[in-house]
Every structure is written in C-alpha cells, then in structure tokens.
Amino acid sequence: MPDSVMQNSFHLDAVPIRLERCGKTFAGGARALEPLDLTIRGGETIVFLGPSGCGKTTTLRIIAGLESPDPGGRVLFGEEDVTALPIERRNVGMVFQSYALFPNMTVAENVAYGLKVRKIARADRGRRVEEMLDLMHLGEFAGRRIDQLSGGQRQRVALARALVVRPRVLLLDEPLTALDAKLRDSLRLEIDRLLRGLGITAVYVTHDQGEAMALGDRIVVMAKGRVAQVGTPREIYYQPADGFVADFIGTMNRLGGMARGGTLSIGSATLPWSGPEGAVELLVRPEDLALAGEADGHLGGTVAAAVFLGDRTRLVVEPADGPALTVDAAGRSELGRGDRVWLRVDPARVLAVP
C-alpha cells in the first residue's frame, strides 16, 4: 500500500495542549468564553461541539494564537508556554470553512507556501509538495488555479497546505460545513483516516453531532461560553452530564417518574430502582424504549406520527399524560397514526435527573 508508506513517512509529533483558565472577553465587554481548563492529549482528535455562538471558534482561535486569552489565561503546547507567541510562531496548521486558499497561486504554489516562507530549498520543497499532493490525491491538480477546483478538492488543498509544514497541532474550524452532504461524508472519512495515520494532535470545531461522534476521540460539548461536558462519544451519548447535553446530542425522551423505597413508578408500572429518590425526570433514548404487548408494557399511548426511515420506523407516541415520546420500531412495522401501543422501559438504561 503506497498510501500507508506515505503516511508513515508523514508521521507527526503528538504534542499535548493545555488550556489553563482561558477566558475571553471581547472589546465592548462581551464575554465569549468563561475561564476554561482543558487538557488535550498528544495525538488526540478533540472535537468542540455546540450550538452557534457558544464559543467554539473563540477557543480554537485562542489555541491558534489568533486571539489572546484574558489576563491570567495560559496556553501550553507540551511544556512550552505559547501564550505570548503570535500565530506565525506557533507552528499550527489551520483549515477554515471558507478554504481560505490564495487565489493568486496555483494548487502546488498554495501547498508550497509554508515551505517557501520557511526558506526550504527549492528541490526539497518540490519533493515535499509532490508527496503531500499524492497523499491527498491531488497530484493531477497541481497546476490548476483554485477557481478550477470543486469545494471538496479545495478543502483537500487546504489540508495539504496546512500539513506539509508538519505543524505541531492541526486546527479545523467547520471544515465540512460548506460542502454538500455526500461530499461531507467522504471527506470526513478521509480526514479521519488522515488524522489517525498522522498521529497529530487535532482540534476540530463543528456544530454537527454526527461529525463529532465519527471523528472525535473525545468531544467537548459547549454551551454559552462554558464547557458542558468532556468525554468520549459514548460517554456523551449515554451519560450526558445534564439536560442540555442530552438534548443536544441525538434524540432524548423525557419521562416523569416517582422513585420511592427502591421502586420507580412510571405510568401504571412499578419497576425495581436504585437511583435517586423522589420525583425524578427520566431521560431515555428512543432505541432504549421497546414496543411491547399490553400485558408486559409499562406505558400506554397513541401513535401520533410514524416516519419510515428504511432500516427503522420512527414513531411519535403520545402517552396519556406527559410529553410525546420518540420510539424506534422495526422498519417493516405496520404501525400508523392512531394505533394504540405499549412501551417497555429498561430501568438500567434510564438516566434520572432529580
């Protein structure tokens, strides 16, 4: 596999990053980021995920050196304190949503730019650019102007340009957002392959949870300038720290229940329970609610909508009281609007918020 040989020769240093008390208040007093502590392990791909305006880009720009944290904040690459270093001396690779390729240069000139700035000898430069273009499957486009490339090709050029200088960290700000869905999937796979192969520390910003789950070793969920949760995709999905994270990632149902003396009553059923006592709000994923018969079901309701998704049919069930629940049934399920159904809840897969 020539590919894997290439990737090995391109293996990059895995530098850990530490943010200590990094807050950001913009001129005019707007607090974009509450002081934040975060350690990113060397070689890890970490994803900042959150709704628009929550401070993802601001955090990325603080790591890059395009913004400085409020006084007291520190940014460390490995043991080196880079807080005072401007971006041009931090040796970071950046990839933007808008590609930001130099329009007055060809593909090869774009990729060579960082090497030229570093005064790498012409022959060496040419070889490294060629290697990089091959790695990104861009060899045939070397002489093209930027406006002769598709969006996906442009973003691959941007990746090549950022990586060819062997940066200590790769920073990507919504690199796939400008692409259409199909291209987004294939380029996401390519980025995934690249990041694993290179072993570089990468910070990836997105508001797309699918992207975050697929790419991130760990995900930092942010809300309103704060970190809501840091964890692996599984932790974030199955053990959301709070209601915000639960609602933001995937679909989450909310059920009212009453826990008393080791039992939990939901609807008409009473289940064994070891969680907190009292009136609790229960969070359940659609796939953790099962359709059942009247005899063994815990909760009755009426189907308000059924959406056929191919591999499954997504039902919206309205119980006698409480908010509507989303449940997944088999793809071939014949259930439709108005049908009466019973649901079972597995108490082990339920999360309780007192």
Next chain:
Amino acid sequence: MSACAQDAPLPHRPAARPPVRPGWAGEPLRLAALLAPAAVVFAAFFLLPLVRLILIGAGGTAGWSAYLTTLADPGHLDSLISTLALSAGVTLVTLAVSTVAGLFLVRNRFPGHALLVALLTFPLAFPGVVIGFMVIMLAGRQGLIGTITQALGAGKLVFAYSMAGLFLGYVYFSIPRVILTVMAAAEKLDPRLEEAARSLGASSWRVVADVILPALKPALISAGALCFATSMGAFGTAFTLATRINVLPMTIYTEFTLQANIAAAAALSVLLGLITWAALAVARSVAGTSVAAAG
C-alpha cells in the same frame, strides 16, 4: 435533464412552430429609433469635435506631417517628457501613500476616524486653481514652509513654482480618489486569507506582499490609471502656479492662445489624448487579466 429534453428536437411530435410575435419585423427599427438620440448626442458632442481636432492638427502648413514635426520641436518634446515623468511619479507616490493610509484606516477604528476620512477626501471638491493656490500658500514666496525655514535660519525655502510644487499639488488632489478606491477594496479582503498565511509562518511583511497586495492589485491598477490620466490632463494647478515647467496642457494653451498656432495645439491635444487613452487601455487589460487570475 428536463432542460435537455426541451432543447432536443422531439421526433414523435410534429415540431411546434415558433410563435410569431406581432410586429417582430419592426424590432430593429424601433431599436434604432430608441438609440437615435444617444447617437446624435455622441456624434455632435464627441465624434465631430474629435474629427475636427484631428483635421485641424493636419491643417497647418505642414499637413499631416505636423503630427511628427510638433514632436520634433524640442520645447514640445520636453513638455511631453516632463508631463509623462510628472504623472508617472505622482501616480506612484499617490498609490504608495493611499495604500498605506487606506489600509490603516480600514484596519483601525479610533475616535475621529470618520472625521479623518472626511478630511482626507475633502480635496475632491476643489478645482485645480484652488489646489494651486493652496500650494502657493504652503510653499510659495510668502508660504508657511518658507517662513519656518527662514525663522530657523536655513534660508527661505520656496518650491511652489517648480516641479516639486506641481508634484505636491497633484499628489494632494489625487490622494482622495485613490484612497477611496483602496478602502473599498480593502474592506472586501478576506481576513481568513491573512490568518491562513500567518498560520503558515508568514510575517506581517510577507502577508502584505503575498496576500494583501495581490488582492488589491486590480483596484490599484484602475485607480492608478485614473490618477495618471488626471495628472496628464490637469491644467488649473499648473496655470495658477505659473510654473516654469511647461506641462503639456499648458503648452497647448500657450500655442493656442498666445502663439495662435492652432494646428500645433490641435496636434498636441490629439497626442495627449492618445497617450492617456493608451495608458488607460493597458491598465485595464492588465487589471482584467489579473482579476481573472485571482478568480
């Protein structure tokens, strides 16, 4: 898909005849009628005087060769060369000053910003005569600079009536136009491009050379071409300064009013027009290709 199907001839259906618009045959006529007023104005106020001017240039005792002999006159040639040099110098200095100032004004907001922009663009409102007057007040025999240098014991510095005075005046009235163009172009620069260059290790100077100037190039070329053309044809300032330098418009004026050498004046006018027009055309084609290359 559907567009293709519509364009392709449909073999199974009898071809539909294109609908005949009533009065279609009259269309070119109507168009001509609509264009007529513009054509008349163009002919009367642009084409006729120009042709007349060209003919007058050839109407002297020397005939068509007047166009060559006018230039053979050392006075005229000197005048042409110094006008070209002056205009080129003014263009370069104006571009340099305006680019730096324009970029600074776009990048930095400070109290008094709007006022400063307004002041910088103030000379737009002045005719050349007023500019000349201002140069005299600054660097003339009773001017501010002369007074100051005299007070400092360095002798009275007077340069209003020389090439330097003219240069100063031209730069002064060229800056507003160019600065406005530069500012408009600089507002549209993509800050991500600069950030990308910096992330790759580029210093501020490299960012200017590799990112900002290439992006501003089309605007600088067109602004520079206009600045050059304006300087070539400017008259009021030179007239007011009664300068010892004979710029081409002044030479034309002298030939025409004082020497009554109408043929020479006309020939010089045509030459002035041609050179300026050529400069503009070259600039436009260079700017055009660079715009295309920049995508």
